[in-house]
Amino acid sequence: MSNDHNAGATSGSQPSLDLAKYTLSTSVEIAHHLAGIAKNGHMVTVFSNKGKTFILTRFLEVDHKAGTLVFDWGADPETNEHLLASERNVFVCSPEGVKTQFVTGQVRRVEWEGQPAFQADLPGQVIKLQRREFFRIQTPVASPVMCHVADYPHKPVDLALFDVSLGGVSMWLPQPGTPGFDIGQQYQRCTLDLKPLGALHIGLEVRHRLAAKLRNGNEAVRIGCSYLGLTPAMETLIQRYVGLLERERRALVG
Structure with a gap:
């Protein structure tokens, strides 16, 4: 993600996307895809009020014939009112690490x-x-944000996160020559300190390694990891944390 709720946004280092090949545009395939998200109970973030507020929700019904989508009421009354008054709303979710995003007009109670x-x-x-x-x-x-790897051989190790998403995390190795953390290696006893929301106890699998040079000129290695055993409760915590980071980023920029 770079700005998880900006349509088609990519990080500054990534080339822009040709979104046409990633876009579902027929009513049948849209309804089918959203119905799958509803069936599996995936959490969905809805940004409203020009991106200033958001709720976490789940789809309750996708009615292709009526052309409607019903989703759960939010926990905060004020945020619900902002959503009802909002003329443009951005929906974002990432089932199994595949980002789905779309925009609707005003919603109804x-x-x-x-x-x-x-x-x-x-x-x-x-x-x-x-x-x-x-x-x-x-x-x-x-x-x-630190990741404590308790089952690292010999002694536990703490790694600093570079970024986070519902698909996984990337982290810096303490030293370029740090042993372990090879592609395909798994660590089952990892704890991500997602302050102030709490700790996430999760397994991680190393999916890629990237050599990088820091601003101070030092060599470094960043590893990308996917989650192991991600539960709906864990997914909710990660999504809440990503939303928190995005709100803080927007506050600093705006």
Whole structure:
């Protein structure tokens, strides 16, 4: 991710995407894709109020014939009101590390099985990015997020995160010649300190290694890892943390 809710955004070091090949544009394929997200209960972030507020929700019903999408009511009343008043809303989720993003117009309040819910018209197109590197967000440099690897051979080690997404994390090795952390290696007892939201206890598998040169001229190695055993509760925590980082980034920029 780079700016997880900006349509088609990529990080500054990445080339711009040709979004046409990542776009679903027929009503049948859009409804089918969103129905799959609903069936599996994936968490969805909805940004409203010009990106100033967001809720975490789940899709409740996708009705292809009616052309509507029903999703769960948010926990905060004020944020719900902002969403109802918002004319443009951006939906983002990342089931199995594949980013789905689309935009709708104003949503409506409806009743769903006796409870309040939101309803929106199905979008005209949905962006479905297959590559994880396009929706990561960098972690704070001044206050690094640390990953404690308890089952690193001989003694535990702490690695500083470079970025984080629902697909995985990338981290700096303490020294370029640090043993272990080869592609395909797994570490089952890892703890990510996602302050102030809490700790994430997760397994990690090394998927790639990248040699880099830091601003001070020192050589460094960054490893990219995917999650092992990601549960819905863990997914929610990561999504909340990514949303928090994005709000902080926007506050600094704006």
